[in-house]
Amino acid sequence: MEFKDYYDILGVSRDAGQDDIKxxxxxxxxxxxxxxxxxxxxxxxxxxxxxxxxxxxxPEKRAAYDKFGSNWKHGQDFQPPPDWSDxxxxxxxxFTGAPEGDYSDFFESLFGGRSHGAAGGRTSFKIxxxxxxxxxxxxxxxxxxxxxxxxxxxxxxxxxxNLEVTIPKGVIEGQRIRLEGxxxxxxxxxxxxxxxxxxxxxxxxIFRAExxxxxxxxxxxxxxxxxxxxxxVPTLGGKVQLKIPAGSQGGNKLRLKGKGxxxxxxxGDQIVTLRxxxxxxxxxxxxxxxxxxxxxxxxxxxxxxGV
Amino acid sequence: MTxxxxxxxCTVLDEDSRYSFGDLCRLCGVTAEMILDMIDExxxxxxxxxxxxxxxxxxxxxxxxxxVRLQRDLRVNLPGCAxxxxxxxxxxELRRLxxxx
Numbered sequence: 319m320e321f322k323d324y325y326d327i328l329g330v331s332r333d334a335g336q337d338d339i340k341x342x343x344x345x346x347x348x349x350x351x352x353x354x355x356x357x358x359x360x361x362x363x364x365x366x367x368x369x370x371x372x373x374x375x376x377p378e379k380r381a382a383y384d385k386f387g388s389n390w391k392h393g394q395d396f397q398p399p400p401d402w403s404d405x406x407x408x409x410x411x412x413f414t415g416a417p418e419g420d421y422s423d424f425f426e427s428l429f430g431g432r433s434h435g436a437a438g439g440r441t442s443f444k445i446x447x448x449x450x451x452x453x454x455x456x457x458x459x460x461x462x463x464x465x466x467x468x469x470x471x472x473x474x475x476x477x478x479x480n481l482e483v484t485i486p487k488g489v490i491e492g493q494r495i496r497l498e499g500x501x502x503x504x505x506x507x508x509x510x511x512x513x514x515x516x517x518x519x520x521x522x523x524i525f526r527a528e529x530x531x532x533x534x535x536x537x538x539x540x541x542x543x544x545x546x547x548x549x550x551v552p553t554l555g556g557k558v559q560l561k562i563p564a565g566s567q568g569g570n571k572l573r574l575k576g577k578g579x580x581x582x583x584x585x586g587d588q589i590v591t592l593r594x595x596x597x598x599x600x601x602x603x604x605x606x607x608x609x610x611x612x613x614x615x616x617x618x619x620x621x622x623x624g625v
Numbered sequence: 626m627t628x629x630x631x632x633x634x635c636t637v638l639d640e641d642s643r644y645s646f647g648d649l650c651r652l653c654g655v656t657a658e659m660i661l662d663m664i665d666e667x668x669x670x671x672x673x674x675x676x677x678x679x680x681x682x683x684x685x686x687x688x689x690x691x692x693v694r695l696q697r698d699l700r701v702n703l704p705g706c707a708x709x710x711x712x713x714x715x716x717x718e719l720r721r722l723x724x725x726x
Contacts, residue, residue: 344699347698347699348699351694351695351698351699352694353691353694353695353713354709354713356720364698446654449654449690451690483635484635485635486635486637489637489639490639492717493637493638493639493683494637494638494683494687495635495636495637495638496635496636496638496652497635497636498636511654512652514690515635526724528721581639583641584639584640584641
């Protein structure tokens with residue numbers, strides 16, 4: 319079991335006053351609140367903060383914790399001495415106010431678990447389990463076709479649970495999936511909470527999604543753009559033929575209907591933006607070709623700029 | 626301890642999903658009064674004329690859940706939650722646009 323330096327987590331000194339501890343907690347809680355922060359690991363950090371505050375805000379728990387002295391380092395392997403809590407009264411109670419969440423093994427071995435503590439033995443006490451929220455990162459191809467994913471959920475006390483989730487086709491970024499009864503367990507026979515999964519997309523080298531539409535850039539040669547062409551284009555559903563109309567310009571957008579993120583009721587398109595690639599002339603003959611074009615097709619592309 | 630994997634059917638909260646007043650309270654674990662307060666604050670704007678006809682969107686479910694957490698974890702009051710949600714939604718949109726550059 320790892321030692322937790324609660325003073326370090328809250329960024330306060332060991333002799334900090336209760337007011338300093340409260341202020342530090344509130345400031346950091348705002349910063350790392352999972353609804354507010356997009357920082358990597360914000361949720362874990364927020365849970366740690368809650369745990370640290372749960373101990374340090376309570377003079378009894380703080381005094382007991384302080385008995386370990388300042389020699390312990392954060393993350394160090396730790397076992398509490400068997401008689402360490404003698405003379406303190408906090409076991410199985412006093413958990414109020416702080417955010418819900420899984421406490422570490424370190425906390426639970428010292429102060430007992432919240433869920434098994436206060437409510438134990440009282441049958442009239444019924445509370446629906448907490449909802450859980452998580453983000454799941456999937457590829458655009460998975461969103462297009464639908465997929466099955468196995469999630470590993472932590473359930474506190476080092477327990478984990480595997481859950482196989484069916485993600486239907488046509489989910490979009492930010493959308494949520496509700497898994498009824500897959501949140502935290504209820505107390506006293508009450509139903510479990512729900513699990514909400516928020517969809518996020520992994521970065522894709524070719525495609526990017528904007529709501530239901532899939533965007534991509536398609537490189538074409540000047541003659542394909544000028545004369546028109548039928549070109550093979552990748553989509554999330556496989557290759558398709560796209561007709562480039564004659565007289566196309568770089569930046570023009572072409573729409574492939576229904577090739578975006580679609581469900582039975584909603585259709586998304588693939589939007590292809592043309593990018594003209596100018597071939598580099600390598601031989602004298604190729605350079606001559608460009609010179610002939612300049613002579614036979616004189617044009618001022620900067621006319622609109624007034625130059 | 627690891628349980629054996631179980632297969633679960635999922636409900637997608639998409640742009641076509643609509644939820645009644647009762648659904649919203651049950652899904653978010655909040656009282657009807659809390660929802661009425663949020664409507665007064667302009668945080669929610671249900672479709673339909675009477676409470677029995679009200680329908681709420683998936684975005685509104687998220688708003689209620691976020692409000693509950695902000696109130697519980699950060700002691701933000703309702704007008705503060707409304708402001709925070711508005712700014713968070715703007716921030717989300719800006720992040721999206723930034724990624725599209």
